[in-house]
Amino acid sequence: MSSVDDGGLVQLLSPTGERVKNADYDSWVEDVDDAQLKSLYEDMVVVRRIDTEATALQRQGELGLWPPLLGQEAAQIGSGRTLREDDFVFGSYRENGVAYCRGVDYTDIMRVWRGNAHAGWNPYDINMAPSQVIIGAQTLHATGYALGCQQDGVDTVAISYFGDGATSQGDVNEAMIFAASYQAPVVFFCQNNQWAISEPVGLQARTPIAGRAPGFGIPSMRVDGNDVLAVMAATRIALDRARSGNGPTFIEAVTYRMGPHTTSDDPSRYVDVLEREDWQVKDPIVRVEAYLKSKDLLTEEFQAGVKAKADDVAKKIRAGTLNMEEPDALSVFDNVYSTSSSWLDRQKNQYSHYLQSFEGGH
Amino acid sequence: MSTMTLSRAINSGLRKALEDDPKVVLMGEDIGKLGGVFRVTDGLQKDFGAHRVMDTPLAEAGIIGTAVGLAYRGYRPVCEIQFDGFIYPGFDQIVTQVAKLHYRTGGAVKMPITIRVPFGGGIGAVEHHSESPEAYFTHTSGLRVVSCSNPQDAHTMVRQAIASDDPVLFFEPKRRYWTKGEVNEEITADTLSLESAAVVNSGNDVTLVSFGPLVATARDAAIAASDEGVSVEVIDLRSLSPIDFATIEASVRKTGRLVITHEAQQFGGLGAEIAASITQRCFYYLEAAPERVTGFDTPYPAAKLEDHFLPNLDRMLDAVDRVMGKDNSLSNWKGQ
Numbered sequence A: 001m002s003s004v005d006d007g008g009l010v011q012l013l014s015p016t017g018e019r020v021k022n023a024d025y026d027s028w029v030e031d032v033d034d035a036q037l038k039s040l041y042e043d044m045v046v047v048r049r050i051d052t053e054a055t056a057l058q059r060q061g062e063l064g065l066w067p068p069l070l071g072q073e074a075a076q077i078g079s080g081r082t083l084r085e086d087d088f089v090f091g092s093y094r095e096n097g098v099a100y101c102r103g104v105d106y107t108d109i110m111r112v113w114r115g116n117a118h119a120g121w122n123p124y125d126i127n128m129a130p131s132q133v134i135i136g137a138q139t140l141h142a143t144g145y146a147l148g149c150q151q152d153g154v155d156t157v158a159i160s161y162f163g164d165g166a167t168s169q170g171d172v173n174e175a176m177i178f179a180a181s182y183q184a185p186v187v188f189f190c191q192n193n194q195w196a197i198s199e200p201v202g203l204q205a206r207t208p209i210a211g212r213a214p215g216f217g218i219p220s221m222r223v224d225g226n227d228v229l230a231v232m233a234a235t236r237i238a239l240d241r242a243r244s245g246n247g248p249t250f251i252e253a254v255t256y257r258m259g260p261h262t263t264s265d266d267p268s269r270y271v272d273v274l275e276r277e278d279w280q281v282k283d284p285i286v287r288v289e290a291y292l293k294s295k296d297l298l299t300e301e302f303q304a305g306v307k308a309k310a311d312d313v314a315k316k317i318r319a320g321t322l323n324m325e326e327p328d329a330l331s332v333f334d335n336v337y338s339t340s341s342s343w344l345d346r347q348k349n350q351y352s353h354y355l356q357s358f359e360g361g362h
Numbered sequence B: 001m002s003t004m005t006l007s008r009a010i011n012s013g014l015r016k017a018l019e020d021d022p023k024v025v026l027m028g029e030d031i032g033k034l035g036g037v038f039r040v041t042d043g044l045q046k047d048f049g050a051h052r053v054m055d056t057p058l059a060e061a062g063i064i065g066t067a068v069g070l071a072y073r074g075y076r077p078v079c080e081i082q083f084d085g086f087i088y089p090g091f092d093q094i095v096t097q098v099a100k101l102h103y104r105t106g107g108a109v110k111m112p113i114t115i116r117v118p119f120g121g122g123i124g125a126v127e128h129h130s131e132s133p134e135a136y137f138t139h140t141s142g143l144r145v146v147s148c149s150n151p152q153d154a155h156t157m158v159r160q161a162i163a164s165d166d167p168v169l170f171f172e173p174k175r176r177y178w179t180k181g182e183v184n185e186e187i188t189a190d191t192l193s194l195e196s197a198a199v200v201n202s203g204n205d206v207t208l209v210s211f212g213p214l215v216a217t218a219r220d221a222a223i224a225a226s227d228e229g230v231s232v233e234v235i236d237l238r239s240l241s242p243i244d245f246a247t248i249e250a251s252v253r254k255t256g257r258l259v260i261t262h263e264a265q266q267f268g269g270l271g272a273e274i275a276a277s278i279t280q281r282c283f284y285y286l287e288a289a290p291e292r293v294t295g296f297d298t299p300y301p302a303a304k305l306e307d308h309f310l311p312n313l314d315r316m317l318d319a320v321d322r323v324m325g326k327d328n329s330l331s332n333w334k335g336q
């Protein structure tokens, strides 16, 4: 596969829903039949619905914060759906669409954002690490995990998701060095959504981000991140390379953050409305819809089914969030170490006495 | 039992750990063919292979961060940081990831990572090669921080650290690497636990708490003090976090006087925590305010000045005199 660093984008599905032929990539999505296409579409719609519901829950005071992935559905579903169950995902905080592909319990997605826990799920249940707030840190974890897979002699792959802003971090650069030196079976999946909070990607990189990886000795691809088929193809190429012992790959999925950085953000202070309109026409869901329509697959019945599924997931998320059990006060002391510590036991004991000192105390 | 240097004792501990558990991997800069700049990993790559004793790229965040990933995968990485002053590029991964992942995941993900750090001064080194950064890590919840002072502890403690399911910062007193001692390479039910302090010299008048490189100095100070009729009990902390307060408390209830010594700077250091905690627990037993004998609150100085910076026997005795109410260097001090 070519190391694309000329700014050219791999695209298999145009914004208006035409299938664009590409000799290098087509074979990697040959198996995507009508049924698969419809289910990719469904996943993207459901994930967008999760996003809308979560944003509403935040506005209603039920979540402390929510980082929308609006606009990045193709990048997350296209890649997330290609992973094997035993592959391991190390994402940032925005990969809730990937978590959905991993089969996460819907309510678990919300735990972190409601403030009930630092991790929403047991990482080993869905082979996905909890959300990572330290920008770029997870790329090293993925690389280390991949080294473990290599030593175990299995063809499991680790994939790390991170943003355009993260590529400026030392950790991401060190991860690429380690991965290249040891030829670790890891995929670096960068969602270049054009923004790191209010900083445009141009502040992180003067030239396309995908161009950096070859300098580390890592082949890279630059794909239209709003094109679910291109993302799928690129991820499969990378996974295949890793599985067959040929080391890491870097993917830059060029996409756009259609919403705010998080629900606390105010993009009107820094985003030009025209830019947003430019990207609106490249919406990842709209183009699949057009493609499905051109194939006579976008029936009313199908659409009603997708909507019913999205509504159902949203309903479950809302109920799960509202009914989430509050953590017990003394659980603040749990799991600092794998065994108990006399120092902490004493602190816990004293705090429990403090709580009991209130009338009707704990 | 055999006689070996402290560095050899760690080497044999690492060897045992590698033999006992196939999931143990060593990672660090120059630890392979060279055997580490202090030769602590000498011969291990030859015997266990480059996949278990890994020379890494020269990047401390990379070493710690990939160790996190290996731990996720069920490995027990043992990372060597070449010198104390080079741990800072890895600081972020230690504090934000290694220390917090078990807590973050409600106990689902274990971080059995050992981070070995040759630390402390006294070897006439250039800048960044003589530091005592332990307080940064004792201040960080979720880490275990330990330091050994003799070959026997060096051997058993490194094995216990590796076997621990928690992350352990393992501070090796580099100027004592060549100290020789008897080492029993069997770990039995009687072996002191990683969390325990040890009373290494019993006494009745003053409790002198030390760890790592200063335990030997503290023992010498106790001998010198006994010549003057003062009986000093020396405690080797061994575990710097969590601290075995019960052992210190029992000693101070007996002696009524506490002196703490460490090479690290004083302000916000371990001595402050021990003084505060013991004062609170033993207030009515104390005959004098606790004293600290530490490095100054300056950056570590150039080699020609390090003897002034480092606590030594005389400064320890001076503090002993102070808590004993005897004549000391500050008896006539009129400063603020």
Ligand SMILES: Cc1ncc(C[n+]2csc(CCOP(=O)(O)OP(=O)(O)O)c2C)c(N)n1
Pocket: A092, A094, A133, A134, A135, A162, A163, A164, A165, A166, A167, A193, A195, A196, A197, A257, A261
């Ligand atoms: C080490 C670190 N520095 C700063 C922040 C604050 N912060 C959170 S998200 C963010 C922007 C990240 O941008 P990018 O990597 O492009 O990911 P995106 O949010 O666009 O998905 C910043 C600066 C942080 N979380 N971690």
Ligand SMILES: [Mg+2]
Pocket: A163, A164, A165, A191, A192, A193, A194, A195, A196, A197
């Ligand atoms: Mg971004």
